[in-house]
Amino acid sequence: MSDWDRLFPFQRSASNLIADLQKEMEHGKIVKILTNTTVVDIHRDGQHFRIWLSDGQGVTVSAVLLTTGFKLFDAHRKEEYGYGVYDNVITSAELERMFVSGKPIVTRNGEPPKRVAFIHCVGSRDEKLSNLPIS
Numbered sequence: 001m002s003d004w005d006r007l008f009p010f011q012r013s014a015s016n017l018i019a020d021l022q023k024e025m026e027h028g029k030i031v032k033i034l035t036n037t038t039v040v041d042i043h044r045d046g047q048h049f050r051i052w053l054s055d056g057q058g059v060t061v062s063a064v065l066l067t068t069g070f071k072l073f074d075a076h077r078k079e080e081y082g083y084g085v086y087d088n089v090i091t092s093a094e095l096e097r098m099f100v101s102g103k104p105i106v107t108r109n110g111e112p113p114k115r116v117a118f119i120h121c122v123g124s125r126d127e128k129l130s131n132l133p134i135s
Contacts, residue, residue, distance in 0.1 A: 005099035032059070039066065073123040081119060
């Protein structure tokens with residue numbers, strides 16, 4: 001999340017959200033963060049949740065925040081959009097890094113862009129690339 005500038009849907013600063021979460025953890029809130037973990041099953045038991053993980057571990061918690069994550073699509077795989085062909089075609093992740101840097105957004109020749117176009121979800125459901133949603 002630290003690579004992103006603003007977060008959907010309220011345009012909250014990602015760095016502020018991270019800082020707020022860290023403060024809550026420092027102020028005695030018990031938080032357990034499990035990364036790269038597969039949840040096998042979740043059952044509600046009154047005010048708590050019982051979670052079973054792929055390693056056989058069971059965890060009982062009062063709240064769950066499940067974040068699935070994602071892998072960035074390699075824009076080189078859809079050359080018809082010009083990524084890697086034309087100098088000023090960038091990905092949204094590259095644009096986010098520009099926003100986070102705080103520097104002015106400029107083209108490769110150092111000038112502000114005159115026109116901008118966004119193409120969303122490139123390759124996200126592309127059968128030719130065997131990139132289909134998990135069902």
